[in-house]
Amino acid sequence: xIKAIIxxxxxxxxxxxxxxxxGWKRLAEEEGISFTREDNEQLRGVSRSKxxxxxxxxxxxxxxxxxxQEMMDRKxxxxxxxxxxxxxxxLLPGARELLDEIKERGLKMAIASASRNAKTxxxxxxxxxEFNTISDGxxxxxxxxxxxxxxxxxxxxxxxxxxxxxxxxxxxxxDAALAADMVAVGVGPKERVxxxxxxxxxxxxxxxxxFLDNLK
Ligand code: G16
Ligand code: MG
Numbered sequence: 001x002i003k004a005i006i007x008x009x010x011x012x013x014x015x016x017x018x019x020x021x022x023g024w025k026r027l028a029e030e031e032g033i034s035f036t037r038e039d040n041e042q043l044r045g046v047s048r049s050k051x052x053x054x055x056x057x058x059x060x061x062x063x064x065x066x067x068x069q070e071m072m073d074r075k076x077x078x079x080x081x082x083x084x085x086x087x088x089x090x091l092l093p094g095a096r097e098l099l100d101e102i103k104e105r106g107l108k109m110a111i112a113s114a115s116r117n118a119k120t121x122x123x124x125x126x127x128x129x130e131f132n133t134i135s136d137g138x139x140x141x142x143x144x145x146x147x148x149x150x151x152x153x154x155x156x157x158x159x160x161x162x163x164x165x166x167x168x169x170x171x172x173x174x175d176a177a178l179a180a181d182m183v184a185v186g187v188g189p190k191e192r193v194x195x196x197x198x199x200x201x202x203x204x205x206x207x208x209x210x211f212l213d214n215l216k
Contacts, residue, residue: 002183002212003163004132005102006153009113011044011169012187012203013095014125016083016115023078024055027071033059044192045170047114047143048072076117083117086124094204099130101208108132112153112166114143114173132157145172147180154180167206168193183215 010016021040028035035055043051052072053060063071102109109131111118116137122128133156140148154161166177169187174196177184186193187200200206 001163002107002165002215003159004108004110004154004157004165005208006110006112006150006164006166006177006182008045008166008168008170008173008187009111009118009121010115012167013092013111013127014086014090014121015092016086016090016121017044019079019082020051022082023075024051026078027075028055030074031059031071045114045144045168045173047137048076048116050143080117080120083120083124086121088126091125091127092203094202094206098203098206098208099127103130105209105212108157108159110153110157111135112139112149113137114149143172144170145175145179147176150177150180150182154182165212167203168196171195185211 007013017040020043021037024040025035033056042054046054049072052068099109110133111122111131112135114137115121118136119134122134133153135149135153140152142148150166151161154164161181164182165185166182167185167187168174168177171192174184174186174193178196184196185198185200186196187203190199193199198211
């Protein structure tokens, strides 16, 4: 039996990827490195340090460890500037209804985000109080696609992995959910999340009641 729904944050509940993109682009421009919207797609659900590695590519050898850290901090400063403008209107279409549906069904509900800014984002959206527990970029050492953040979340909820459904918009997030032996539901295009157990095009397309009733 399914006892809990674990939601990814960026890309499922809210769309912060544009803010991440603006932050990385500003940094890339300052460093004289090209960075396109398409490049940004690769960073979906990926940790901050891994994101910078991908952005730098071969240029990574030109930087010291300290410079790498400074660039992560600089990008995060830009990102946090954008976050101050965030409000309830930044919930993705269908997200509010989804949270209500999970609650009505009496299921536990958690956030498992790779972001170290997850708590700030949830506060901006004014939905912190909705969740039984929140795991973020500080919770575990090994980031998605490792199963760690989802296993950690299940433990905190007091449920078994197989009693959890994960909603994820990132390829690495679906990988992580599958590795955790949870029901992995992709939110997004087939090319990105088609390898999960189920898939919906967007958050607005998730019909949770129907989905759970059809799960055996
Ligand atoms: C999110 C985003 C990623 C971002 C990561 C780390 O993951 O999708 O693009 O790089 O968090 O964010 P921060 O720099 O704020 O720690 P998720 O798991 O919520 O989709
Ligand atoms: Mg995501």
